[in-house]
Amino acid sequence: MTTAKLNTLLPLLRAVLASVAAVAALGANDVRADETCSSPYLARIEGQEEFVYVWTLGVEGLGDGADKLVTIDVKPGSPTYGKVIHTHSLDGRHEAHHGGFTDDRRQLWLSGLETSKIFIFDVYTNPAKPRYVKTIDNFEKITGGAVGPHGVYALPGRVLTPCLSNSKDHGGRTALVEFSNDGDYIATHWLPTKDTPGIAGAEFADGYGYDARVLPRKNVLLTTSFTGWKNYTRAFGDLAKDAEAMKQFGNSMALWNFHTRQPKKVFRVPGAPLEIRWAWGEKHNYAFTATALGSKLWLCYEDDNGEWQAKEVAHVGPEGGVLPVDISLSADDKTLFVDCFGDGKVRVFDVSNPHKPREIYEKTIGRQVNMVSQSWDGKRLYFSSSLLARWDKSGDDNDQFVRAYHWDGKQLKPAFDLDFNALKLGRPHHMLFGATKIGS
Amino acid sequence: MNLNQVFFLTILATLALAASVLATDLPRTAEHDYDAPRPGSYKLPIVKPAADGEVLDSEGQPLRLRELTRDRVTVMSFIYTRCAAANACPMATGVLMDLHRLTAEDGALASKLRLVSMSFDPLNDTPERMAAYSAMGDSRKSAGEWRFITTASPEKLKPILDAYGQAVDRKKNPRDPTGPLNHTLRVFLIDRKGNIRNIYSSGTLDLRLVLADVRTLLAEQPN
Numbered sequence: 001m002t003t004a005k006l007n008t009l010l011p012l013l014r015a016v017l018a019s020v021a022a023v024a025a026l027g028a029n030d031v032r033a034d035e036t037c038s039s040p041y042l043a044r045i046e047g048q049e050e051f052v053y054v055w056t057l058g059v060e061g062l063g064d065g066a067d068k069l070v071t072i073d074v075k076p077g078s079p080t081y082g083k084v085i086h087t088h089s090l091d092g093r094h095e096a097h098h099g100g101f102t103d104d105r106r107q108l109w110l111s112g113l114e115t116s117k118i119f120i121f122d123v124y125t126n127p128a129k130p131r132y133v134k135t136i137d138n139f140e141k142i143t144g145g146a147v148g149p150h151g152v153y154a155l156p157g158r159v160l161t162p163c164l165s166n167s168k169d170h171g172g173r174t175a176l177v178e179f180s181n182d183g184d185y186i187a188t189h190w191l192p193t194k195d196t197p198g199i200a201g202a203e204f205a206d207g208y209g210y211d212a213r214v215l216p217r218k219n220v221l222l223t224t225s226f227t228g229w230k231n232y233t234r235a236f237g238d239l240a241k242d243a244e245a246m247k248q249f250g251n252s253m254a255l256w257n258f259h260t261r262q263p264k265k266v267f268r269v270p271g272a273p274l275e276i277r278w279a280w281g282e283k284h285n286y287a288f289t290a291t292a293l294g295s296k297l298w299l300c301y302e303d304d305n306g307e308w309q310a311k312e313v314a315h316v317g318p319e320g321g322v323l324p325v326d327i328s329l330s331a332d333d334k335t336l337f338v339d340c341f342g343d344g345k346v347r348v349f350d351v352s353n354p355h356k357p358r359e360i361y362e363k364t365i366g367r368q369v370n371m372v373s374q375s376w377d378g379k380r381l382y383f384s385s386s387l388l389a390r391w392d393k394s395g396d397d398n399d400q401f402v403r404a405y406h407w408d409g410k411q412l413k414p415a416f417d418l419d420f421n422a423l424k425l426g427r428p429h430h431m432l433f434g435a436t437k438i439g440s
Numbered sequence: 441m442n443l444n445q446v447f448f449l450t451i452l453a454t455l456a457l458a459a460s461v462l463a464t465d466l467p468r469t470a471e472h473d474y475d476a477p478r479p480g481s482y483k484l485p486i487v488k489p490a491a492d493g494e495v496l497d498s499e500g501q502p503l504r505l506r507e508l509t510r511d512r513v514t515v516m517s518f519i520y521t522r523c524a525a526a527n528a529c530p531m532a533t534g535v536l537m538d539l540h541r542l543t544a545e546d547g548a549l550a551s552k553l554r555l556v557s558m559s560f561d562p563l564n565d566t567p568e569r570m571a572a573y574s575a576m577g578d579s580r581k582s583a584g585e586w587r588f589i590t591t592a593s594p595e596k597l598k599p600i601l602d603a604y605g606q607a608v609d610r611k612k613n614p615r616d617p618t619g620p621l622n623h624t625l626r627v628f629l630i631d632r633k634g635n636i637r638n639i640y641s642s643g644t645l646d647l648r649l650v651l652a653d654v655r656t657l658l659a660e661q662p663n
Binding site for chain 1: 470471472473474477481482485486487488605607609612622624626639640641643644649652
């Protein structure tokens with residue numbers, strides 16, 4: 001071996017030895033920034049979030065009336081901390097709902113539930129001013145009839161989009177759709193129904209969809225179920241009086257083999273289970289969800305025999321229910337924040353024992369509250385108000401805001417409050433964290 | 441045994457140790473705690489065509505990247521040799537090492553599978569350095585093809601990174617102990633027609649899954 005070759009290999013050996021040591025050191029204390037509910041495949045923010053991106057529904061007669069991406073400065077010490085520093089309005093209203101990043105965090109995808117359009121922004125070139133790139137506007141055609149793209153979930157080199165409906169009857173039967181990070185269609189996976197062969201619990205399968213999230217360590221994908229286009233585009237007061245329509249809500253969760261994208265088991269979870277939050281602990285093989293109509297917390301977990309199960313673990317709020325919507329699990333898996341649209345409160349549960357959640361705190365955030373995003377260190381929480389354009393409360397109860405709080409482990413203390421009505425921005429929905437420093 | 445030989449064996453033993461947790465004959469690991477799927481029992485839809493580009497082999501000879509992404513099932517890993525991030529390049533190279541070892545023991549696999557390690561750090565990863573890096577490979581003659589390539593310049597590299605969606609940035613601290621570059625981990629599975637069929641990152645780069653995918657593609661009709 002020549003000296004030159006030796007010199008070449010020496011750093012390599014050091015690198016490998018360092019990596020082996022680092023692998024050995026990896027564990028539950030692996031410190032990362034970012035929001036706790038994001039995809040495990042997503043590149044992480046280094047340090048604290050600097051921006052909150054808010055996917056905002058336009059309101060007719062308010063400002064420009066268009067759906068828009070709103071950027072809020074949340075960098076500590078910044079002269080514009082807690083202020084809107086950028087907006088980008090899109091053409092028209094699309095029922096702005098959820099969004100997500102590509103795994104390299106260079107693009108932010110925002111979906112419209114009503115028009116089935118997905119808007120793609122560059123958040124890499126200048127994270128303070130997201131730049132519109134393009135729109136996926138032929139969703140129904142390329143996916144073979146899926147409509148109502150809901151979430152945007154980063155997978156390696158691709159994006160998973162769980163949907164809410166279909167073009168055939170605009171009911172709840174729907175699919176998961178995959179795109180490349182370039183925005184090119186890859187595949188459609190329809191949610192299991194009673195006729196899907198080879199799955200346990202097929203009798204509970206209703207084909208409905210909502211959220212989709214992966215626990216990589218166990219190679220499982222979990223999906224939940226909401227309702228179809230006909231229901232979520234209808235005024236809630238009108239819908240609630242229609243007994244037949246109110247039966248058209250999802251009552252299931254499905255567990256899939258993630259790698260093969262094949263459903264394996266369906267659980268009966270009555271009352272529209274919505275957001276899924278997998279625990280982060282390296283031996284924590286469980287996820288929480290909340291049923292909006294049932295007002296319950298459910299746990300999906302692997303039992304001692306290696307079988308996946310689902311069970312109700314807590315009631316949320318007083319008798320009659322409070323429409324729990326978004327939930328956020330702390331990075332240490334000990335605290336679950338539950339936003340309740342019905343009474344505008346966040347309820348905080350100690351979930352150290354996931355089988356026995358215990359409510360420890362509650363606070364009124366507004367007259368209505370929907371989404372919550374939590375920083376990885378658990379110290380900052382951001383709340384937004386809007387559920388759906390036609391389901392939000394009316395009159396004085398139509399509070400529209402982004403409110404930030406500091407959490408000290410016992411109580412929430414206000415950090416800033418942005419009134420989206422007064423600012424003529426619209427109805428704020430999903431919030432995502434941005435930063436100038438992104439790691440691997 | 442002279443010092444150089446001891447050093448070289450140390451490297452190989454260390455890398456084997458790093459990679460051994462991913463060996464197929466181990467049923468499960470803490471990070472991959474599931475059974476691998478049966479090859480052919482599932483589909484791998486086309487993600488996108490594998491892009492072409494101008495590259496250099498480890499002898500400094502120019503060639504087109506498409507020559508290394510056609511006719512065989514290809515597992516291509518984007519790496520840089522200074523990387524010491526736990527779940528990044530060393531992990532990817534460890535999986536390719538295991539695959540290479542398997543080809544040495546499976547003639548059919550050796551004749552149909554190609555491994556490619558492609559650097560995204562051309563100013564440091566010269567052809568000579570890539571040649572040194574190729575010491576990772578199984579030295580048995582029966583082992584399959586494993587190519588170590590780089591590019592002549594950042595300008596030649598950029599269109600390749602853009603086409604494959606390989607994000608690379610310089611860290612603010614060039615002396616970061618895990619290496620000077622931030623990057624997503626990307627390993628591509630490419631079929632015989634040059635289509636990307638899967639993309640792995642640290643959460644999915646399990647040797648058993650890669651091997652199941654390779655065998656799934658090999659079971660497909662070539663045309």
